[in-house]
Amino acid sequence: MNRVRKAIIPAAGLGTRFLPATKAMPKEMLPIVDKPTIQYIVEEAIESGIEDIIIVTGKGKRAIEDHFDHAFELEQTLLEKEKFALLEKVQASSNLVDIHYIRQKEPRGLGHAVWCARNFVGNEPFAVLLGDDIVQAETPCLRQLINEYEKTLSSVIGVMKVDDAETHRYGVIDPLAQDERRYQVRQFVEKPKPGTSPSNLAIIGRYILTPEIFMFLDRQEIGAGGEIQLTDAIQKLNEIQRVFAYEFEGKRYDVGEKLGFIETTIEFALKNEEIKDGLLEYMAEKLKEYRL
Template identity: 55%
Template sequence: MKEIKKVVIPVGGFGTRLLPITKSQPKEMLPIVDKPAVQYVVEEAIDSGIKDILLITGRGKRAIEDYFDYAIELEQELEQKGKHDLLKIVRETSELASIFYVRQKLARGLGDAVYHAKGFINDEYFGVLLADDIIDADVPVLKQMIEIHKKYGGNVIAVMKVPISEVKSYGVIEAKKIGDRIYEVKDLIEKPDPMESPSNLAIVGRYILNHTIFEALEKTEPGKNGEIQLTDAIRKLLLKEHVYAYEFEGTRYDVGEKLGLIKANIAFSFKREDLKEELKKYLKDLCKGD
């Protein structure tokens, strides 16, 4: 089994669930404590042993590229003022990994975004991470999935159990359980009616895919809103390849919507010794006001 060395992170979406702030600010750059959401996903890839990362960007996303670039003027200013601790932090973001960029000129869905990585991926498996999904885990979720891939081979998608009433907001799998937290996928259904859903195992934004996904995407017709769905292309892979689902260990936050972003900020603040106690006191006082 070849080592997985590359990850694709699509960041070209409009972020309509977070309007009006995303009118001028990429949703991936909204802060969780003191780092943008996209950095958490990039760090997950790095901590999973990934060497090369491709960001699929779009119009209005230059702030992401600038963030991972060197900030020469800022660095000079910090060095001149002797603020070496801040200088170290700023430089670290520029040296996290080998990051490459491809621009998705039209927002035609997640499947189309992933297809833009075709020239970046060789005859190999690769990871896809969505920046909307921040997952707090002792072992990075992608790393957990790589271990599943090493054991079973094939494509691997991350899933989590959700209330059956919420499946209409997710892609859902029909699958056979074959091990602890491991399922062999038989079908994938995008946003099913709760009364007709084959399970409550919802797809979360982490994937390990074979390069053959690009051929499947070429044959995938646009669906709702003229978008090419990655789920539809993975269904085509099922005809000739194994697709496994892994119920990951960790807590997922949907930071592409307002409440999820607030929850993530609170949860990650509580992991910080310099913030935890003061925040705890503030929240207690706030609740007393109710």
């Protein structure tokens, strides 16, 4: 059995929901308290047993590479000033795992971004993690999917239940049969029109895929939004080999849109002992103001 050793993290999007902040800064580098969102994704991959990561970047994303590289002048300054705790935090991001980079030269969709990493993957199963979703779980979300892959030797897609009114924002599954948290899938549907969704089980940013997916991504077929959609390729893969969905355990944070990003920042800040008490006092004062 081929182990899942490699992961693709697409990070070539334009980040238009966060303009003008993302005009010069990659949205993946926007911090949740004091850590960029993409570092949470990389750490989840490592905690799940991933050995090699490729980040698919685009124009203006150099800051991502710099973040996971050594910053010699900064590290030396912190060392000389004996700021060892800060030094440890700075060095942690550059000592995580082997990270490679490839550029998606034009924004043609998630399916195309994954296709760009085909030579890195080769002929083995691989993971895909999207940076818009942070998942906090006792067993890392990706590890849960890898466990299911090892049982089934089939592609496994992470899903969670969403409100019926929100299904049009996601790829969703049409479940055929259920075995606890694992679903056999009749069909994968990308962003169904309101009122037409076959279920409320939405695809959420975590995938284990067999290399046969590239047979369909190679076709460069245009789907919803005029882009090459990964969900469309998964559906075609499902027609020739089993593709399961797994309703993962844990809490998902949507950091790909403004309100979700702010909510995530607040929740993570409340878990930070250094600032928790001050933040609670501030929030209490603001609640009093808004009640007037």
